[in-house]
Amino acid sequence: MLVYLDNSATTRAYDEVIALMSQMQKEEYGNPSSLHTMGLAAEKRLRAARRSLALALCAREEEVYFTSGGTESDNTVLAGLLALAAHGKNRLITTAVEHPAVLEPARRLESLGFKVDYIGVDRHCHLNMQQLEAALGEDVAMISVMAVNNETGTIMPLAEIGRLKERFNREHGTAILLHTDAVQALGKLPLDMAGALRQVDLLSVSAHKIHGPKGVGGLYVRKGTKAQPFMLGGGQERAFRSGTENTPGICGFGLALDMATGRLSERTAAMQKARAALLSALKAEVPDIVINSPEDETASPAVLNVSFLGTRGEVLLHTLEQEGIFVSTGSACSSHKKGQSHVLTAMGLKPKEIEGAIRFSFSEFNSPEQMEYTAWKVKEAVTRFRRLGSFR
Amino acid sequence: MNEQNILIVRCGEVALKGMNKPYFERMLVDRIRAALRRFHGVDVQRHEGLIFIRADKSQDIEQIIRATSRVFGVASISKAVEAPSELDAAGEAAVAYMLELIEKRGVKTFKVEAKRADKNCPVKSPEIGRIIGAKILIGCKVLKVDVHEPDVRLHVDVRHDRTYIYESKIAGFGGLPLGTNGKGLVLLSGGIDSPVAAFMMAKRGMLIEAVHFHSYPYTSPRAQEKVEELARILASYCGSFRMHAINLLPVQEQIVQNCPEEETTILVRRFMMRIAARIAAENGCMMLITGENLGQVASQTAEALVVTDASVSLPVMRPLIAMDKIDIMDKAQEIGTYETSIQPYEDCCTVFLPKHPTTKPRLERILRSESRLDCEALIEAAVSAEEIIEIKAGDA
Numbered sequence: 001m002l003v004y005l006d007n008s009a010t011t012r013a014y015d016e017v018i019a020l021m022s023q024m025q026k027e028e029y030g031n032p033s034s035l036h037t038m039g040l041a042a043e044k045r046l047r048a049a050r051r052s053l054a055l056a057l058c059a060r061e062e063e064v065y066f067t068s069g070g071t072e073s074d075n076t077v078l079a080g081l082l083a084l085a086a087h088g089k090n091r092l093i094t095t096a097v098e099h100p101a102v103l104e105p106a107r108r109l110e111s112l113g114f115k116v117d118y119i120g121v122d123r124h125c126h127l128n129m130q131q132l133e134a135a136l137g138e139d140v141a142m143i144s145v146m147a148v149n150n151e152t153g154t155i156m157p158l159a160e161i162g163r164l165k166e167r168f169n170r171e172h173g174t175a176i177l178l179h180t181d182a183v184q185a186l187g188k189l190p191l192d193m194a195g196a197l198r199q200v201d202l203l204s205v206s207a208h209k210i211h212g213p214k215g216v217g218g219l220y221v222r223k224g225t226k227a228q229p230f231m232l233g234g235g236q237e238r239a240f241r242s243g244t245e246n247t248p249g250i251c252g253f254g255l256a257l258d259m260a261t262g263r264l265s266e267r268t269a270a271m272q273k274a275r276a277a278l279l280s281a282l283k284a285e286v287p288d289i290v291i292n293s294p295e296d297e298t299a300s301p302a303v304l305n306v307s308f309l310g311t312r313g314e315v316l317l318h319t320l321e322q323e324g325i326f327v328s329t330g331s332a333c334s335s336h337k338k339g340q341s342h343v344l345t346a347m348g349l350k351p352k353e354i355e356g357a358i359r360f361s362f363s364e365f366n367s368p369e370q371m372e373y374t375a376w377k378v379k380e381a382v383t384r385f386r387r388l389g390s391f392r
Numbered sequence: 393m394n395e396q397n398i399l400i401v402r403c404g405e406v407a408l409k410g411m412n413k414p415y416f417e418r419m420l421v422d423r424i425r426a427a428l429r430r431f432h433g434v435d436v437q438r439h440e441g442l443i444f445i446r447a448d449k450s451q452d453i454e455q456i457i458r459a460t461s462r463v464f465g466v467a468s469i470s471k472a473v474e475a476p477s478e479l480d481a482a483g484e485a486a487v488a489y490m491l492e493l494i495e496k497r498g499v500k501t502f503k504v505e506a507k508r509a510d511k512n513c514p515v516k517s518p519e520i521g522r523i524i525g526a527k528i529l530i531g532c533k534v535l536k537v538d539v540h541e542p543d544v545r546l547h548v549d550v551r552h553d554r555t556y557i558y559e560s561k562i563a564g565f566g567g568l569p570l571g572t573n574g575k576g577l578v579l580l581s582g583g584i585d586s587p588v589a590a591f592m593m594a595k596r597g598m599l600i601e602a603v604h605f606h607s608y609p610y611t612s613p614r615a616q617e618k619v620e621e622l623a624r625i626l627a628s629y630c631g632s633f634r635m636h637a638i639n640l641l642p643v644q645e646q647i648v649q650n651c652p653e654e655e656t657t658i659l660v661r662r663f664m665m666r667i668a669a670r671i672a673a674e675n676g677c678m679m680l681i682t683g684e685n686l687g688q689v690a691s692q693t694a695e696a697l698v699v700t701d702a703s704v705s706l707p708v709m710r711p712l713i714a715m716d717k718i719d720i721m722d723k724a725q726e727i728g729t730y731e732t733s734i735q736p737y738e739d740c741c742t743v744f745l746p747k748h749p750t751t752k753p754r755l756e757r758i759l760r761s762e763s764r765l766d767c768e769a770l771i772e773a774a775v776s777a778e779e780i781i782e783i784k785a786g787d788a
Binding site: 314315317318319321322387388 | 608609610611612613645648649744
């Protein structure tokens with residue numbers, strides 16, 4: 001049995017997406033900038049994909065741009081802040097638990113003279129809102145807070161942060177921007193730029209987390225918000241993101257958006273069911289575990305982070321892969337590096353809780369039967385490890 | 393003549409081998425031919441104690457030199473020009489050679505280093521040097537002689553049938569041709585030391601086979617991938633070889649559950665040796681090779697080495713035993729394994745690392761601990777579950 005539970009790292013592309021991308025590379029490979037009919041056909045495809053992204057975010061077509069992924073979108077937004085520093089806006093408020101695609105550009109900004117506040121979180125990765133509110137000031141250029149944490153699945157209170165920002169701007173005549181890395185939220189939560197997220201000015205998304213291709217993402221820039229282009233060149237994407245459009249990727253993204261966000265509640269219900277089944281089986285079967293994800297309405301249906309005390313996450317990971325079960329320790333992007341998850345550390349977990357942490361992340365393709373199998377195999381692995389693990 | 397590049401290869405130690413000299417030289421020629429197989433129009437011949445490589449000019453001579461310099465037994469290589477052995481003609485060739493260097497590098501001073509392999513040649517070496525030097529001074533007006541620090545040391549090597557003119561010598565690794573000294577099984581970990589140990593034994597003419605121990609799932613498959621990468625770098629010197637991957641976890645589990653904690657490391661080392669000895673016997677390897685280094689870690693104290701050594705009867709080669717770590721690291725840099733070795737993946741030695749490993753183990757006590765285990769069955773099971781990986785010598 002293959003049980004893929006690393007969907008926060010990446011997902012299997014929908015068959016329809018693969019078919020479309022293959023066809024576009026074989027037949028509709030024109031460059032949208034070309035004047036001939038093949039160029040025009042590609043441009044039409046591109047426009048349709050843009051409509052899909054706009055629709056998924058309840059945004060306008062002119063507010064969305066295609067990029068090479070979440071990392072490029074985040075980098076574009078943060079690098080753009082340098083232009084504001086000249087006006088005395090040289091402070092960034094972000095969180096200690098952001099993805100490296102935000103944290104590393106933030107550190108770059110610091111080295112260039114920016115002040116950066118890293119807002120802390122509690123035991124279940126809930127943001128310290130008092131700290132965030134206290135950090136607001138007239139020198140703040142931007143607040144960048146992820147929509148959903150990639151390691152715990154904790155949903156961040158973006159609407160509330162948006163209201164704080166609006167009130168502060170109104171009272172102080174400032175123009176603080178709110179950016180969110182919504183890579184883990186797309187396809188899992190409704191992202192309504194005209195509704196709950198109407199105070200969010202910039203938003204980053206990625207295709208490969210919603211069964212689209214790797215190497216494609218999007219950036220939402222609210223109309224009226226000044227954002228600086230990052231990639232300069234041939235003036236594609238209305239001169240905001242130069243470089244020949246990755247038409248197969250973008251159209252694959254468009255189709256994945258239609259399929260994933262079109263059936264959002266049905267899909268999230270499937271994830272929720274799998275998550276609940278695994279959670280209750282683990283609680284019932286495996287002693288000495290700690291649930292690091294929230295267990296209330298602030299939990300994403302797609303992520304479950306659990307510490308198996310007295311074990312090491314990576315050993316569990318390799319044990320489970322032998323049984324066809326694929327999970328992650330912390331975040332897949334940083335597990336190559338030796339050292340502990342910065343998210344779990346910021347949450348104040350004890351070293352043994354961090355060492356034994358496993359992230360299960362779900363997709364609509366996971367069934368409750370798979371979860372039963374997984375819980376059983378986890379129990380076997382944990383038992384075996386605990387018998388030997390007292391050595392370390 | 394100009395359609396070919398000529399390389400003179402000096403054989404160093406191979407030349408000292410007395411009665412066996414032709415055998416060593418033939419082996420070396422075979423190894424050079426094998427190393428140059430991917431080039432076209434290359435001819436390798438033995439002649440008067442030297443090896444001559446003639447390569448079509450269409451082939452990249454720098455790459456041929458690099459590939460040749462990695463063949464064990466090659467002391468040095470020179471890119472030479474061939475001229476007739478008569479001194480007049482040789483002098484003309486030397487002038488042409490220098491004119492080219494003046495144009496390319498703007499050299500101003502030179503010195504001729506003459507040598508005659510043909511002892512029947514009526515003119516003696518210093519005299520040859522003077523004659524050729526005079527011809528160069530006449531032919532290249534801008535040049536002056538400088539016997540102390542010349543821009544160019546022009547070597548003129550007069551042989552029976554030909555004269556060879558060359559400037560510099562590119563150093564090889566020296567050593568002896570591969571295959572002239574049996575086959576050894578190296579315990580390849582993934583650290584800095586063991587690839588260097590394997591290299592040093594291969595340089596003395598020993599063919600290599602490898603065994604790698606892992607503790608999957610306690611160690612990552614990426615750790616093994618790293619070892620395979622190290623093995624591929626080694627293979628660029630010592631040819632394709634086989635690597636036996638052994639999962640040591642079942643052995644470690646038994647040790648952890650049945651033996652004193654502080655003895656874990658030394659017990660594991662002894663199992664590694666015995667498993668390696670079994671593989672060696674089954675694969676025609678005459679000895680084991682390890683990267684052990686006196687005093688480096690707890691398992692490499694004098695006492696620990698004695699206890700480890702007592703586990704097997706076949707010889708264990710430890711070429712790094714008396715080297716300093718810094719020198720081993722330099723060597724790893726030189727052979728190109730260092731950067732791969734320092735990638736941080738856990739190996740099986742650190743998985744069940746005791747808090748206070750014993751540094752002065754006593755054999756009687758270790759044997760007593762082992763008596764609690766079915767050693768023979770554990771070794772048998774580990775070897776029979778081996779995975780064999782063919783390491784191919786690519787173009788490094």
